[in-house]
Amino acid sequence: MPVVETKKRKELNPNQHQHDKQEILHNLEKEESYFRIIAKRFLNHKLAVIGLIVLFLIMLVAIFAPFIATKDPYQINAAFGAPPSAEYWLGTDLVGRDVFSRILYASRVSLMVGFGSVLIYTVIGTIIGAVSGYFGGRVDMIFMRITDVFMSFPQLMVILVVVSIFGPSLLNIIVILGVLGWPSVARLVRGSVLSLKEVDFVKSAVVLGISTPRILFSHILPNVMAPLLVHATFGIAAAIIIEASLSYLGMGVQPPISSWGNMLTDAQSITVISSQPWLWIPPGIMIVITVLAINFVGDGLRDALDPKMTN
Amino acid sequence: MASYIMRRLLIAIPVLIGVTIFNFIIINMAPGNPVEMFVNPDATPAQIELEKERMGLNDPMVIQYFRWMNSLLHGDLGYSYSTYEPVTQVLLERMGPTLLLMGLALFFGLLIAIPIGILSATKQYSKLDYATTGFSFLGISIPHFFLGLGAIYIFSVQLQLLPTGGMMTLGSGGGFVDRVEHLILPVFVLATGIAGKKIRYVRASMLDVLGQDYLRTARAKGLREFVVTNKHALKNALIPIITVIGLEIPLLIGGAVITEQVFQWPGMGLLTIQSIMSRDYPTLMAINLLTAVIVLVANFATDILYSVADPRIKNN
Numbered sequence: 001m002p003v004v005e006t007k008k009r010k011e012l013n014p015n016q017h018q019h020d021k022q023e024i025l026h027n028l029e030k031e032e033s034y035f036r037i038i039a040k041r042f043l044n045h046k047l048a049v050i051g052l053i054v055l056f057l058i059m060l061v062a063i064f065a066p067f068i069a070t071k072d073p074y075q076i077n078a079a080f081g082a083p084p085s086a087e088y089w090l091g092t093d094l095v096g097r098d099v100f101s102r103i104l105y106a107s108r109v110s111l112m113v114g115f116g117s118v119l120i121y122t123v124i125g126t127i128i129g130a131v132s133g134y135f136g137g138r139v140d141m142i143f144m145r146i147t148d149v150f151m152s153f154p155q156l157m158v159i160l161v162v163v164s165i166f167g168p169s170l171l172n173i174i175v176i177l178g179v180l181g182w183p184s185v186a187r188l189v190r191g192s193v194l195s196l197k198e199v200d201f202v203k204s205a206v207v208l209g210i211s212t213p214r215i216l217f218s219h220i221l222p223n224v225m226a227p228l229l230v231h232a233t234f235g236i237a238a239a240i241i242i243e244a245s246l247s248y249l250g251m252g253v254q255p256p257i258s259s260w261g262n263m264l265t266d267a268q269s270i271t272v273i274s275s276q277p278w279l280w281i282p283p284g285i286m287i288v289i290t291v292l293a294i295n296f297v298g299d300g301l302r303d304a305l306d307p308k309m310t311n
Numbered sequence: 312m313a314s315y316i317m318r319r320l321l322i323a324i325p326v327l328i329g330v331t332i333f334n335f336i337i338i339n340m341a342p343g344n345p346v347e348m349f350v351n352p353d354a355t356p357a358q359i360e361l362e363k364e365r366m367g368l369n370d371p372m373v374i375q376y377f378r379w380m381n382s383l384l385h386g387d388l389g390y391s392y393s394t395y396e397p398v399t400q401v402l403l404e405r406m407g408p409t410l411l412l413m414g415l416a417l418f419f420g421l422l423i424a425i426p427i428g429i430l431s432a433t434k435q436y437s438k439l440d441y442a443t444t445g446f447s448f449l450g451i452s453i454p455h456f457f458l459g460l461g462a463i464y465i466f467s468v469q470l471q472l473l474p475t476g477g478m479m480t481l482g483s484g485g486g487f488v489d490r491v492e493h494l495i496l497p498v499f500v501l502a503t504g505i506a507g508k509k510i511r512y513v514r515a516s517m518l519d520v521l522g523q524d525y526l527r528t529a530r531a532k533g534l535r536e537f538v539v540t541n542k543h544a545l546k547n548a549l550i551p552i553i554t555v556i557g558l559e560i561p562l563l564i565g566g567a568v569i570t571e572q573v574f575q576w577p578g579m580g581l582l583t584i585q586s587i588m589s590r591d592y593p594t595l596m597a598i599n600l601l602t603a604v605i606v607l608v609a610n611f612a613t614d615i616l617y618s619v620a621d622p623r624i625k626n627n
Contacts, residue, residue: 047448145322149329152603152610156565157583158337161595164587165341241454245569248456249584267460270475274468284457292452299448 041304048300054293062107071098073105074256084278091278094266095255102258103283109259110290113174113243114236120178122232125185126224130216132186133193144190147183155180156242160251168251177239188231192224226305233298237291244287260287312618319614323607330603331383335376338596383600389593393586398597401582406601408478409571409578413563415498420505421556427506428513429548432521433540443510450507455566459500459573466496476575497574501566505559512555517548550620557613561606 042048061068070089071077077088077096084091090099132143162176196202197220205215246252247261255262260283266272267280354362363369367378382389388398431443467475473496474480479489520526521544529543530536564580571580579598586594 047444145325145329148322148326149333151561152326152330152606153333153599154561154564154602154606156568157599157602160568160583160587161337161599164590164595165337237452241452244454245456248454249569249572251587261454264456264460270463270468273460273464277464280460284454284460287457288449288453291454292448295448295452 038304042300045296045300045303047296048303051293051296051300054289055297058107058290058293059111061104062111065104065108069098069101069104071101073097073101073258081272081276081279083276090282091276093263093279094272097256097258099263099278099282102263103260103286106258106260106263106283107286107290109170109253109257110240110243110287112170113177114240114294116174117177117181117239118232118235120175121181121235122185122228124179125182126189126221126228128182129186129189129191130193130221130224133190134197134212134216134220136194140190143186147186150180150183156245159242159246160249163246163251168246168254170253170257173243173246173252177242181235181239185228185231185235188227189221189224192227193220196220196223230298230302230305233294233301237294237298240287240291240294260284315618316615319611323611327604327607330607331380331600332376334596334599334603335379337599338592339372339375341590341592388597388600391586391594392591393589393594398593401594402579402597402601405577405579405582407578408576409564409567409580412494412497412501412571412576412578413567415494416501416505417556417559417563419498419502420509423502423506424509425513425549425552428510429517429540429545431510432514432517435518440514443514447507447510450503450510452507453503455500455504455569456573458503459496459570462496462500463573476573478577493574497570497576500570500573501563504566505563508559509552509555512552513548516551517544520544520548523547550617553616553620554613557609557616560609561602564602564605 075097077092077098079088079092080096081094082088082092082096088098088100090103093099093102128143128147132140159176159180162180163172166172166176193216202215202219205219210219243252243259244261244264247259248264250262250265252261253259263283264280266276272279367375370378386399388402390396391398391401394401427443431440434440463475466473474493476493478493480493521540526539526544529539534543567578568580568583570576571578572584575581579602582594583598585591586598
């Protein structure tokens with residue numbers, strides 16, 4: 001029960017105007033205990049903790065790839081499509097590059113696409129959603145119809161078409177996913193802003209004559225952060241799958257740069273599927289592990305940040 | 312009810328127009344033009360220019376858009392750059408296989424998700440609940456292409472039970488059993504993804520309803536737990552799931568692109584990939600438009616169904 005109490009109190013006056021020092025200290029204390037409660041709830045979610053650890057390890061691999069890799073991922077060796085051995089831990093691909101080292105380097109691509117594109121569309125979506133929800137009326141009507149238009153196209157279809165026009169590359173994939181991904185964020189933020197607009201602390205801020213951008217950014221948006229964070233986490237997982245799918249189709253990250261998706265492109269041939277499983281099973285498993293870890297973290301965050309949950 | 316439907320329709324019209332504009336703009340950003348595709352490769356630049364003028368490609372974008380809309384409304388989607396057949400005809404050929412695949416996948420996905428989701432909710436925090444959660448997370452975390460390749464590896468290569476792809480064995484004429492065999496793996500891949508997502512929704516929605524007062528009343532009246540769960544609770548829990556199924560349609564079309572490619576299933580998804588590879592923009596434009604319309608219709612139907620199932624919605 002005390003959990004609910006604290007959370008409620010925080011929602012009622014999250015950013016009240018701190019006039020005296022004591023109040024600031026008091027607020028800081030509350031803020032801290034709020035985060036502590038969230039952290040405690042997150043740590044209770046075992047799968048989320050495991051997910052976070054795995055994600056952290058994958059990040060370490062991505063950062064230190066040059067030090068961990070046993071071979072140069074771009075160097076072409078004498079053995080083509082060789083099975084795993086002491087020298088090539090996971091064998092070599094059809095061009096003779098070391099599969100193990102390529103898998104390590106590919107983690108960079110997945111994480112860059114995941115975090116990069118989600119960051120772009122979260123910013124765009126937040127701005128559009130906040131403006132739309134706050135001002136309402138005609139602005140809202142127009143923005144929401146544009147959102148509807150964007151959401152009418154099956155995401156992967158439109159991404160494929162746009163990639164085919166602008167050409168596949170790592171940067172293009174990040175930008176295209178970022179530019180096309182905002183509608184769901186806009187809807188989410190708009191919904192929260194609409195309901196927050198009616199809450200007393202926002203109304204009183206309006207009465208006090210505080211400027212609109214200030215109300216939006218320091219009174220309303222901090223309260224949208226929780227659902228936004230959860231949405232973004234699941235978004236990262238989804239973006240990694242989309243990048244892998246595009247690269248698998250040959251419409252994503254292009255060789256010689258390795259991506260877990262484009263490492264599976266060779267498996268379009270039945271010979272590779274049946275006789276060289278080391279070429280496609282390990283990168284595929286890496287995608288599953290990474291995406292699963294991020295989804296568990298997202299689930300843990302959702303439970304931890306859900307005000308309805310008490311334990 | 313009628314006024315609600317009217318209001319929804321009025322909202323759908325500008326969106327539909329927006330869809331055509333957006334689609335037109337994207338495709339017009341594409342490099343190359345139809346003249347280069349159709350004209351004799353020996354043609355001089357002057358001849359190409361003349362042909363462009365004749366086809367109206369030098370007209371302002373707005374005029375070109377209205378011309379395109381005009382033929383679109385007459386059911387003319389132009390000619391494919393790669394096969395030179397009318398796009399409408401190509402699409403009609405490919406739509407059947409995709410609808411079959413998607414329909415079966417949705418059916419089996421829900422057939423798995425609904426009972427498992429209910430069980431998982433009624434036995435919250437049990438071993439079964441954890442196992443279900445694990446399965447559903449795995450279902451949403453495996454990319455369709457990897458699951459597809461894995462399925463081919465196990466069932467086609469190792470066990471030699473099922474075909475690796477296509478819609479029927481070439482030259483066999485395609486008997487019923489043969490067609491079913493070709494459907495199993497792609498439907499399995501798509502249905503796994505759907506079930507993974509839906510189990511979570513059914514479970515959450517059911518948990519929400521299970522905590523309601525009217526269920527306590529039902530129990531207090533002395534109704535059996537089975538009736539309480541499957542009659543009183545389920546009915547209400549399924550309402551939000553209607554929306555979720557509607558939202559699934561665009562994702563399903565996207566998923567079909569990958570799955571059709573992996574299994575060489577001759578539907579719209581495979582057509583998309585083939586059109587992208589051959590830069591067949593009229594076909595791509597038509598596919599995009601068609602899928603967007605399907606999504607709009609699905610959303611519309613979802614809203615209507617929802618308001619029928621939950622009369623409170625209309626007032627908002």
